[in-house]
Amino acid sequence: MTAMPRIERALQDAITRAEAAGAPPRLGAALRHAVFPGGARVRPMLCLAVARACGDDRPELADAAAAAIEFLHCASLVHDDLPCFDDAATRRGRPSVHAAFGEPLAVLAGDALIVLAFETLGRAGFAAPDRLPRLLATIAAATGMPHGIVAGQAWECEPSLDLSTYHRAKTGALFTAATLAGAVAAAGTADAWSLLGERLGEAYQVADDLHDVASDAEALGKPVGQDAAHGRANAVHRLGLDGAVRHLRGLVAEALDSIPDCDGSAELRALIGAQAKRFVPTSLATRVAA
Amino acid sequence: MTAMPRIERALQDAITRAEAAGAPPRLGAALRHAVFPGGARVRPMLCLAVARACGDDRPELADAAAAAIEFLHCASLVHDDLPCFDDAATRRGRPSVHAAFGEPLAVLAGDALIVLAFETLGRAGFAAPDRLPRLLATIAAATGMPHGIVAGQAWECEPSLDLSTYHRAKTGALFTAATLAGAVAAAGTADAWSLLGERLGEAYQVADDLHDVASDAEALGKPVGQDAAHGRANAVHRLGLDGAVRHLRGLVAEALDSIPDCDGSAELRALIGAQAKRFVPTSLATRVAA
Numbered sequence: 001m002t003a004m005p006r007i008e009r010a011l012q013d014a015i016t017r018a019e020a021a022g023a024p025p026r027l028g029a030a031l032r033h034a035v036f037p038g039g040a041r042v043r044p045m046l047c048l049a050v051a052r053a054c055g056d057d058r059p060e061l062a063d064a065a066a067a068a069i070e071f072l073h074c075a076s077l078v079h080d081d082l083p084c085f086d087d088a089a090t091r092r093g094r095p096s097v098h099a100a101f102g103e104p105l106a107v108l109a110g111d112a113l114i115v116l117a118f119e120t121l122g123r124a125g126f127a128a129p130d131r132l133p134r135l136l137a138t139i140a141a142a143t144g145m146p147h148g149i150v151a152g153q154a155w156e157c158e159p160s161l162d163l164s165t166y167h168r169a170k171t172g173a174l175f176t177a178a179t180l181a182g183a184v185a186a187a188g189t190a191d192a193w194s195l196l197g198e199r200l201g202e203a204y205q206v207a208d209d210l211h212d213v214a215s216d217a218e219a220l221g222k223p224v225g226q227d228a229a230h231g232r233a234n235a236v237h238r239l240g241l242d243g244a245v246r247h248l249r250g251l252v253a254e255a256l257d258s259i260p261d262c263d264g265s266a267e268l269r270a271l272i273g274a275q276a277k278r279f280v281p282t283s284l285a286t287r288v289a290a
Numbered sequence: 291m292t293a294m295p296r297i298e299r300a301l302q303d304a305i306t307r308a309e310a311a312g313a314p315p316r317l318g319a320a321l322r323h324a325v326f327p328g329g330a331r332v333r334p335m336l337c338l339a340v341a342r343a344c345g346d347d348r349p350e351l352a353d354a355a356a357a358a359i360e361f362l363h364c365a366s367l368v369h370d371d372l373p374c375f376d377d378a379a380t381r382r383g384r385p386s387v388h389a390a391f392g393e394p395l396a397v398l399a400g401d402a403l404i405v406l407a408f409e410t411l412g413r414a415g416f417a418a419p420d421r422l423p424r425l426l427a428t429i430a431a432a433t434g435m436p437h438g439i440v441a442g443q444a445w446e447c448e449p450s451l452d453l454s455t456y457h458r459a460k461t462g463a464l465f466t467a468a469t470l471a472g473a474v475a476a477a478g479t480a481d482a483w484s485l486l487g488e489r490l491g492e493a494y495q496v497a498d499d500l501h502d503v504a505s506d507a508e509a510l511g512k513p514v515g516q517d518a519a520h521g522r523a524n525a526v527h528r529l530g531l532d533g534a535v536r537h538l539r540g541l542v543a544e545a546l547d548s549i550p551d552c553d554g555s556a557e558l559r560a561l562i563g564a565q566a567k568r569f570v571p572t573s574l575a576t577r578v579a580a
Binding site: 017018019020021022023024025026027028031075079082084085101102103104105107108110111112114115116118119121122123125126129130132133134136137140141143144145146147148150151153154155156157158161165 | 307308309310311312313314315316317318321365369372374375391392393394395397398400401402404405406408409411412413415416419420422423424426427430431433434435436437438440441443444445446447448451455
């Protein structure tokens with residue numbers, strides 16, 4: 001089975017279990033709304049691609065890691081959209097979870113997705129308990145304190161922040177975890193894969209900054225100009241449009257160079273090349289091609 | 291080491307790691323505020339008591355399970371206190387987390403505590419990976435969907451609810467998990483311990499209802515009369531004061547009767563008897579003694 005159907009099936013199976021008899025139906029619907037239909041599933045795709053490059057000898061564990069990472073990403077989107085943060089009414093072209101279900105269920109949907117991520121990992125861990133502690137540690141470190149995505153979001157509440165620390169936690173941590181977890185799930189050498197995740201995380205952050213400045217809200221499916229509205233640093237403000245696009249291309253090149261030689265490396269390079277094309281808003285595509 | 295110092299040390303160690311260099315300091319302070327000073331630590335005490343009754347051959351795993359359960363309990367308090375739920379300005383006699391640190395950090399503190407719970411479990415799991423999947427499954431089931439404390443809180447957002455389903459999820463689930471996890475951490479027979487957790491969870495819910503009606507806010511350290519204010523069901527409204535106290539005593543008796551014969555059962559009965567005394571508000575103590 002190719003990667004995307006594996007990811008969607010793993011997500012579906014877990015959400016279906018969460019909605020089992022006796023569950024509060026509106027929270028079940030809020031979870032489903034938060035996870036489906038998804039975006040490009042960039043992080044779980046990266047996780048599975050690395051697992052495949054490492055032999056993928058425990059596909060159910062790699063699938064669980066990929067699903068866990070996507071659930072944690074969705075949870076962060078649901079909570080970041082809340083009125084006390086970005087107050088975003090739309091996400092992926094539809095109402096955000098709090099816009100559709102109200103603020104209490106949005107808080108609880110984020111909570112339930114975080115729990116579901118670890119529950120999904122644990123369930124797959126019955127068949128490979130020796131790999132579970134490391135996998136759990138890798139994914140938890142990317143999510144919580146001191147350096148995960150929750151910590152990253154919390155930097156927005158500090159009187160001052162170091163921009164690189166902020167981005168590394170808020171965006172980079174889960175990308176790095178995606179590569180490391182893919183390797184750990186397949187008993188690969190995790191360390192060899194960290195630079196790939198780090199560079200892709202940085203590239204994705206620059207891409208997000210470009211989209212925030214250069215896209216229109218309809219194409220992006222969420223509000224644009226949010227960084228300026230919320231006084232957040234943005235690479236385009238710092239480097240200019242051309243500079244940000246050049247920086248993005250450099251990061252993708254470094255990511256590609258970091259891929260260790262292995263059976264699946266050609267496939268992985270092709271995947272990343274294809275993903276990277278989506279990083280640049282349509283309105284800037286000619287600028288990048290130049 | 292007796293149980294309470296073990297619990298406090300496990301909580302302190304985990305929070306200290308969460309506050310490591312590079313962490314956003316205000317979120318670190320919010321976590322600490324949410325966890326220390328604690329209440330009676332009823333759930334982790336129960337978890338360790340069952341682990342000891344089962345031989346406690348992996349104390350570091352039992353400590354991690356106890357700490358994880360307390361972190362999840364604290365996370366639920368932080369999120370339940372938010373303006374979109376109870377809007378409670380005080381907790382344990384001090385400002386609630388959102389009152390002290392603002393709503394964004396309260397949302398993130400709850401998120402970080404959920405992650406920290408699973409991270410703490412995973413860290414202890416390196417020394418006993420064979421027990422980790424079951425432990426993780428037990429604690430995740432008590433927390434998330436379909437029947438955990440998050441699901442319980444979500445029933446408040448449904449147009450109608452079954453009171454017993456609501457209480458079983460919102461309060462009972464984590465008590466049951468405390469007994470089961472204590473047994474699993476010590477390789478005991480978990481099934482033998484579920485009734486104890488269920489009955490104590492029910493008893494605790496009735497005790498909470500009694501406190502909400504019969505205590506004053508200063509003694510309780512949080513607002514009283516919240517159930518009436520939020521239109522929530524309360525056992526005292528249903529059974530009357532005397533009826534609720536009688537029901538509570540019956541539940542505690544059933545809990546005590548359910549304890550399996552084992553080396554530590556006398557110690558455990560003594561602990562539960564002592565805890566149960568704290569269940570009844572001082573103003574009702576004579577009524578119970580009667």
